[in-house]
Amino acid sequence: MATMKVIELMANSEKSWEDAVKNAVKTAAKSVQNIRSVYVKDQTAHVTGEEITDYRVIVKVTFEVKS
Template sequence: MSVLKVIEVLSSSEVSWEEATQKAISKASKSVKHIRSVYVQEQSAAVKDGKISEYRVNLKITFELE
């Protein structure tokens, strides 16, 4: 039987929501092992001068405890 844990992570990117998500997973995987899935809970963006200046994501990362 495996036991899973969920953590909430916030990330941002100047390029896209996809890149913000990938940055969060890459950073989390340096200290969290056995990541099983990611759930994008919320997406938002900052706007400057009528254009999107930053893409933001709120993620839930699920991983297996050893």
């Protein structure tokens, strides 16, 4: 039976929410191994004038803990 752990991360992107999620996973993978899934908990955007300038996400990343 596997043991899983969940961490919560915030990430952003100037392109899209999807890219922000990819950034979160890519950054997490630098220090966490065996990532199994990502859950998008929240999405927001920063607006300047009439344009979205920054897409932001809060995600939960699940990974397997090796014993």
